Structure formats: C-alpha cells, structure tokens
Amino acid sequence: MWLYVLELIGISVFAVSGTLAAGRKRLDLIGVLVLALVTAMGGGTVRDLLLDRHPIIWLADPIYLVVIIASAFLTMAYVRWRPPPEKSLLVADALGLALFSITGAQIAQRAGMNPVSCVLLGAITGSAGGILRDVLTAEIPMVFRPGALYVSAAIAGTTAFFLLDRLGVLQPIPMLIGIAVVAVLRLAAIWWQISLPVFRFGRDDQS
Amino acid sequence: MWLYVLELIGISVFAVSGTLAAGRKRLDLIGVLVLALVTAMGGGTVRDLLLDRHPIIWLADPIYLVVIIASAFLTMAYVRWRPPPEKSLLVADALGLALFSITGAQIAQRAGMNPVSCVLLGAITGSAGGILRDVLTAEIPMVFRPGALYVSAAIAGTTAFFLLDRLGVLQPIPMLIGIAVVAVLRLAAIWWQISLPVFRFGRDDQS
Amino acid sequence: MWLYVLELIGISVFAVSGTLAAGRKRLDLIGVLVLALVTAMGGGTVRDLLLDRHPIIWLADPIYLVVIIASAFLTMAYVRWRPPPEKSLLVADALGLALFSITGAQIAQRAGMNPVSCVLLGAITGSAGGILRDVLTAEIPMVFRPGALYVSAAIAGTTAFFLLDRLGVLQPIPMLIGIAVVAVLRLAAIWWQISLPVFRFGRDDQS
Numbered sequence: 256m257w258l259y260v261l262e263l264i265g266i267s268v269f270a271v272s273g274t275l276a277a278g279r280k281r282l283d284l285i286g287v288l289v290l291a292l293v294t295a296m297g298g299g300t301v302r303d304l305l306l307d308r309h310p311i312i313w314l315a316d317p318i319y320l321v322v323i324i325a326s327a328f329l330t331m332a333y334v335r336w337r338p339p340p341e342k343s344l345l346v347a348d349a350l351g352l353a354l355f356s357i358t359g360a361q362i363a364q365r366a367g368m369n370p371v372s373c374v375l376l377g378a379i380t381g382s383a384g385g386i387l388r389d390v391l392t393a394e395i396p397m398v399f400r401p402g403a404l405y406v407s408a409a410i411a412g413t414t415a416f417f418l419l420d421r422l423g424v425l426q427p428i429p430m431l432i433g434i435a436v437v438a439v440l441r442l443a444a445i446w447w448q449i450s451l452p453v454f455r456f457g458r459d460d461q462s
Numbered sequence: 463m464w465l466y467v468l469e470l471i472g473i474s475v476f477a478v479s480g481t482l483a484a485g486r487k488r489l490d491l492i493g494v495l496v497l498a499l500v501t502a503m504g505g506g507t508v509r510d511l512l513l514d515r516h517p518i519i520w521l522a523d524p525i526y527l528v529v530i531i532a533s534a535f536l537t538m539a540y541v542r543w544r545p546p547p548e549k550s551l552l553v554a555d556a557l558g559l560a561l562f563s564i565t566g567a568q569i570a571q572r573a574g575m576n577p578v579s580c581v582l583l584g585a586i587t588g589s590a591g592g593i594l595r596d597v598l599t600a601e602i603p604m605v606f607r608p609g610a611l612y613v614s615a616a617i618a619g620t621t622a623f624f625l626l627d628r629l630g631v632l633q634p635i636p637m638l639i640g641i642a643v644v645a646v647l648r649l650a651a652i653w654w655q656i657s658l659p660v661f662r663f664g665r666d667d668q669s
Numbered sequence: 670m671w672l673y674v675l676e677l678i679g680i681s682v683f684a685v686s687g688t689l690a691a692g693r694k695r696l697d698l699i700g701v702l703v704l705a706l707v708t709a710m711g712g713g714t715v716r717d718l719l720l721d722r723h724p725i726i727w728l729a730d731p732i733y734l735v736v737i738i739a740s741a742f743l744t745m746a747y748v749r750w751r752p753p754p755e756k757s758l759l760v761a762d763a764l765g766l767a768l769f770s771i772t773g774a775q776i777a778q779r780a781g782m783n784p785v786s787c788v789l790l791g792a793i794t795g796s797a798g799g800i801l802r803d804v805l806t807a808e809i810p811m812v813f814r815p816g817a818l819y820v821s822a823a824i825a826g827t828t829a830f831f832l833l834d835r836l837g838v839l840q841p842i843p844m845l846i847g848i849a850v851v852a853v854l855r856l857a858a859i860w861w862q863i864s865l866p867v868f869r870f871g872r873d874d875q876s
Contacts, residue, residue: 274661277606277661279663281607281660282607282608283607283608283661284614285605285606285612285613286605290606300512304512304718306724307723309513310513310575313579314512314513314575314579314582315576320578334663368728369729371734371735372727372734386805391597391602391606393597394807395696396700398699398700399694399699399703399704399805400695400696400700401696405699450697451699452698453696453697453698454691454696456745482870484813485869485870487813488867489815489868490816490864490865490866490868491866491867491868492812492820492821493810493813493868497813511719517782521786521789524783524786527785527786527789538870600807
C-alpha cells in the first residue's frame with residue numbers, strides 16, 4: 256500500500272517532468288500528454304516487455320493513466336501563473352528515480368534474473384522514461400550527456416540493495432538503504448556538481 | 463473478409479505516407495522501404511507487443527509485407543512522373559487512421575482491457591507508425607506538433623465506439639460510427655484548420 | 670560452442686562501433702556504455718521481442734554484458750593512444766553483420782516463421798542495433814542513408830541461405846555460404862563504392 260502510494264508519487268513527478276520538457280518544444284495538447292505518459296510509464300514498460308511481464312501495469316490499472324493526465328494538466332495550469340519550483344522538482348525527481356530503480360530491480364529479482372541483470376533492469380526502469388521523452392523530442396538523451404550523476408546513482412543504489420540482501424540483512428532495510436543511496440547520490444551530485452568523465456573522440460558531431 | 467481488405471488498404475496508405483516522408487530525406491532504397499514498413503506496421507506492432515499478442519500479424523502473414531513493399535515501389539515510380547494527389551492522400555490517411563484506431567480498440571477489448579486502456583491502445587494503433595517514422599528521420603513527431611487534430615480524432619472516435627457499445631447498440635453500428643467519427647473529425651479539422659491549443663513554457667528549444 | 674564464440678566476437682565488434690559513435694557526441698561514461706550495449710544487443714533484443722522469445726539472451730547470460738562493457742572500456746583506453754584501425758573495424762563489422770543476420774534468420778526459422786519473415790528478421794537482427802544507436806544520438810540511421818550496401822547485403826545473404834536450405838543442401842553449408850555472401854557483399858560494396866539508388870522527392874528537409 257505504502258509502496259503503491261510512493262509509486263504513484265514517482266509517476267506523478269515524472270509526468271510533470273515530461274510536461275515541462277514538452278513546454279520547451281511548442282507541442283500541442285496531445286503532444287504534451289503523450290510526453291507525460293511516456294516519461295512516467297516508459298521505464299516500467301520497457302522493463303515489463305524485456306521480462307515478458309503481462310499485463311503491462313498501466314493497461315491493467317487505469318489509476319496510473321488518471322494520475323499522469325491529472326499531473327500534466329495541473330502542471331500546465333500552474334506554469335501559466337508562475338515558474339515551477341525547480342528545487343522541489345529536482346528532489347522529487349531524485350525520489351522518483353530512486354524508487355523506480357529499486358522497485359524495478361526487485362521485480363527483476365522476483366522474475367529470477369541474476370544480480371547483474373537486476374541492477375541493469377533497475378537502472379532501465381528508472382531512466383528509460385526520460386530517454387524515450389528525449390528521443391521523442393529529437394534530442395540526445397539528457398542522461399547520456401555530461402551532467403550530474405543520474406543512471407550511475409541508480410546503479411550504485413541497486414548494487415547496495417543487492418549486496419545487503421545477499422549479506423542476509425532483512426527487508427525492508429536493504430530496500431530503504433538502496434532508495435536512500437540513489438536519492439542522496441543524485442542530490443549530492445547536483446549540489447556539488449559531481450559528474451562522470453566525458454569520452455570524446457575524433458571529429459566532433461555536435462554542431 | 464471486408465475488414466481484411468479495408469485493413470490492407472489502410473496499410474497501403476500508410477506505406478505511401480512513409481515513402482513520401484523518406485523522399486524528403488534523401489534516403490536510399492532500403493531506407494525508403496524500412497520507413498514504409500515502419501509507418502504501416504508500427505502501430506499494430508506496438509499494440510501487439512503491449513498486449514502480448516503473438517505471432518505479430520506481419521510475421522505470420524506475408525501478404526502484409528508484399529502490400530507494403532509494392533505500395534512503396536508504386537509510389538516511387540509515380541512521383542517520378544507527377545506530384546502525388548495530396549487531397550486523395552489526406553482522405554486515404556484519415557480512413558487509415560480511423561480504421562486502425564477502431565480495430566486496435568476492438569482487439570484491446572477482446573484481450574480483456576478496460577475501456578480507458580482500449581481507447582489508448584486504439585490511438586496507439588492509429589498513430590504509433592507515424593511517430594516511429596518521424597523518430598527514424600530524427601524529427602519531432604508530426605502528431606505532437608500544432609496542426610489539425612489527429613490523435614484527438616482517434617480518441618474521440620474510439621470513445622464514441624465504446625459508449626455506443628456500452629449502451630447496447632448492436633455491432634457493427636458502433637464500429638461504423640466510430641470509424642466515421644475519426645475520419646470526419648480528421649478531415650473537418652484539416653478543412654477548417656481546427657487544432658488543439660499549443661502549450662509553450664520557458665526557454666524555447668526550437669531553433 | 671564455435672557459434673557462441675563467433676557471436677561474442679560479433680557483439681564485441683558492435684560494442685566497439687557504439688563506443689566510437691559515442692565519442693563523436695561528447696557523451697559521459699554512462700552514455701558511452703549505454704550506446705555500446707544498445708548497438709551490440711539491440712538487434713537481438715528487437716528480434717526476440719517480435720518473436721516472443723524469453724528470456725532475452727543478455728538477461729539470462731551475464732557474459733554478454735561483461736563482453737560489451739569490457740569492449741567499451743578497451744576501446745576508450747585504446748583511442749587515447751592512437752586512432753582505431755578503421756579497416757580492421759570495417760572487416761569485423763561486416764563479419765558481425767553477416768553472423769547476426771544468418772543466426773537471426775535461423776532463429777526465426779526455428780520459431781516457425783515463413784521464409785519472407787525469416788529474411789526480414791535476419792536483417793533486423795543484423796541492423797537494428799545500429800539503427801537504435803543512431804536514434805539515441807538524434808541522427809537519421811546511417812543504414813538508411815546513401816552509402817555502401819548494408820541491410821541489402823544482409824537480405825541477399827539470408828536469401829541465399831534459405832534457397833540453399835530449400836534445395837536440400839546440408840547444413841552447415843547454407844549457413845557458411847550465407848555468412849560469406851553478406852560479408853563479401855558488404856566489403857565489396859565498401860571497396861568499389863557500390864550503393865543503392867537514392868530516392869528523392871519534393872522539398873528537401875536536409876538542411
């Protein structure tokens with residue numbers, strides 16, 4: 256129950272992020288709603304397709320669609336009056352990333368995947384929505400470009416989760432620590448501008 | 463039988479649309495054929511993957527591939543001689559959208575989905591092919607950008623289909639009315655330039 | 670066993686190609702690794718999703734991920750010292766394409782698909798990784814643009830494979846000839862600059 260509410264909060268935050276991304280691209284109302292849906296549900300959908308888990312959650316339970324569409328409309332209404340609270344959004348997005356990564360990794364574990372695949376599927380659950388959002392607006396995904404840790408925070412947190420679980424620490428402690436590691440790493444990376452090295456080679460295509 | 467022929471017509475129209483889109487991008491023959499295939503079969507493929515329906519139709523029945531490839535070659539031959547009949551193509555595309563949306567929604571219904579998901583899957587069936595076509599040519603999808611109603615026409619028509627079906631109206635009346643609503647809305651929107659509001663916010667990325 | 674080693678070589682080559690593509694885009698370390706993974710495993714993943722084959726190979730067997738990540742790191746280290754051996758890479762990529770296309774077509778055949786679908790799935794297995802790599806870097810896929818034969822070489826080789834198999838030639842002869850046809854056609858096309866005709870129509874979008 257508690258997880259369900261947290262997951263809906265995560266979905267709502269990602270829907271807000273998709274809506275704001277759409278606002279910079281002059282899309283119409285449908286474009287905004289599709290971007291909100293893709294950003295919020297993309298990660299879970301890719302994970303479920305890869306794991307062959309059916310029915311896909313948002314097809315089975317319409318509350319997901321309702322939360323996403325309501326979040327998109329509230330965001331559009333809000334930014335007519337004043338700019339969105341950037342800092343609160345970053346914190347909320349970090350929590351969404353943390354929650355999606357750890358629950359994604361747990362779902363992969365329950366499907367019998369090995370730990371390496373679980374970590375990868377956790378990272379996919381947390382970040383594929385944002386990647387699809389950027390692809391649909393013809394951008395190189397934000398998470399691939401130089402900037403504060405994102406996917407790497409998800410990988411660190413899911414790895415911590417699995418190590419503690421292997422060491423026999425009882426749930427929900429590994430889960431809570433995993434979520435905390437992702438969120439704290441992500442926020443610390445924003446605060447102190449910690450980023451991964453950039454790999455640059457040959458002719459530069461970025462014009 | 464009648465539905466099967468209509469579906470092949472819809473596929474053929476979408477293949478023509480993919481071919482013409484490729485023509486503006488200086489692609490080679492393979493690029494053109496892939497865009498024709500993706501535009502025509504993308505919507506049904508995404509729907510079938512989400513619903514876990516297998517085998518995917520165009521893998522099971524080679525006639526689909528034959529129709530698409532023939533349509534692409536005929537289009538390439540035709541436009542060497544004269545410009546394509548824009549108006550006939552818009553009407554045909556509206557019919558393709560209408561047919562794919564309603565049949566997509568019906569297939570979702572038969573798979574036991576709730577009405578909200580069925581409407582969404584209908585809209586996905588009708589529009590995902592065009593979205594993939596635009597992503598593969600590194601464009602923001604046409605259906606997200608300001609312009610005459612497209613996805614919204616599909617949503618209105620599939621909603622009408624479900625309401626009539628719920629009210630106990632016997633098939634095929636809800637189906638035919640649903641198809642008519644999509645096609646008429648789409649064509650009226652082109653004719654009277656009806657479009658959805660644009661949501662614009664913050665720094666504009668469109669350079 | 671022999672096939673397994675060849676497949677790992679193919680995966681490694683495609684991971685190198687993804688890494689080098691990332692180097693031209695100023696991505697960070699995660700971006701490079703994701704591009705390497707997507708380039709190497711994208712084709713097989715799309716094939717397996719379309720055929721409903723589960724578990725997806727790289728989720729079941731972590732050796733694939735290890736080979737890809739090691740290849741990406743070795744590539745990044747190597748190009749700090751000197752430029753990569755372009756010619757050896759082209760030969761290796763042609764072998765990767767050949768191997769992935771023929772094994773992809775065989776897997777489709779074993780899944781009971783008709784020959785037309787098998788050829789198509791072989792071509793998808795060989796080229797979808799590169800297409801996804803280009804989409805994720807906001808480029809029109811290289812294989813759609815004018816240039817030396819690529820997808821068409823894969824189609825020719827898988828077609829030769831099926832014709833020989835139909836004529837009753839015993840395995841592994843059709844397989845080896847199929848692989849040779851793809852690789853030789855690809856390399857000959859690079860050497861003599863053989864390319865498919867370009868289809869160009871109407872207003873040119875390429876600015």
